[in-house]
Amino acid sequence: AGCKAPLKRFMGTDSMTEMIDNGSMEVIDDYTFKMKLAQPQVDVADWWFNILVVPCAAVRSAAQYEAEGDAMFETGPAGTGGYQFVERELKEFTEYEAVPYDHWRVNPEFKRLRITTAPEDLTRLAMLLTGEANMVDVPKVLHQQAIDEGMEVFESPLPSVGLTILPLGQYYVSEVNWNPETEPWNAPGETGNKVREALNRAINREQIINELFKGxxxxxxxxxxxxxxxxWNPRWADEFDEKYGYDPERAKQLLDEAGFPGDNGQNR
Known part of the structure; x- marks a missing residue:
């Protein structure tokens, strides 16, 4: 029931999701939940049960929600983590405390945890340098200033879900709207392959990492x-430099071969 309830809210008629008509849900027993999809969806587990992707689909107490409604998110939602809710001031902070018993997975190292809302980058840096905060998230441009003041930078072992930068975006468009003059990378056959390879070979990824992200x-x-x-297929990394590595001269050659010689430099 705790699994079914949040998904029903997530897929309700007043929801903005596109998954409203995506099948049925059934609770078999206390540990078994059955979903029958209206159409094939191989990544359903990752999308529906990954709270980093769909936070509102996180498992909540169905009984508590029925008793309190949305107010449960303000008064203290029931959960199974090592911390429990204490209080929250809107736009100010949210505070938690370690549960008063041996947790089933891990006992928190800190007895209390306060997450403060501070939208400005320089404000967060000042909070760190003055001791008002123990840890903050600041952009890379401010890292060196923090390091110079004796701070240490920690990186997550997991890839970021908050920001993805895709230079040039995806190399495809709808076939209905395809314009061979403006979207040559979507051309059929070998022409499109060569244009896509040229786009890849024209990007100096190492320079972007070193200059934009400071290494x-x-x-x-x-x-x-x-x-x-x-x-993950390790071939993608092992063969990338050979097939798509930075080579601007090869990129120009590929565009020539694809039929885009770069008159007046337009294609280069």
Whole structure:
């Protein structure tokens, strides 16, 4: 029931999701939940049960929601984590405390945890340097200032879900709207293959990482796919430089071969 209830809210008629007509749900027993999809969807588990992607689909207490409604999110939602809700001031902070018993997974190292809302980057940096905060998230441009003041930068072992930068975006458009003059990368056959390879070879990823991210970044060899995810193929990384590595001269040659010689420099 705790699994079914939030998904029903997520897929309700007043929801903005596109998954409203995506099948049925049934509670078999206390540990079994059955979903029957209206259409094939191989990534359903990742999308519907990954609270980083769909926070509103996180499992909540169905009994508590029936008794309190949306107020439960203000008064203290029931959960199974190592911290429990204490209080929240809208636009100010949210505070938690460690549960008063041995937790089933891990006992928190900090007895209390306060997450403060501070939208401005410089404000967060000042809070860190003055001791008002123990840890903050600041953009890379401010990292060196924090390091100079004796602070240490920690990086998550997981790929970011908050920001993805895709230079040039996806190399395809709808076939109905395809314009060979403005979207040559979507041309059929070998022509499109050569244009897409040229686009890849024209991008200096190492320079982007060093200049834009101050050396603190890593390239993606497949759009929005990381080697920490299931289904990763090591060939993507092993063969990338050979097939798509930075080579501006080869990029120009490929455009010539594809029939886009770059008159007046327009295609280069």
């Amino acid at each position: 603190r970044g890593e390239p993606l060899y497949n759009t929005i796919f990381h080697d920490s995810l299931e289904g």
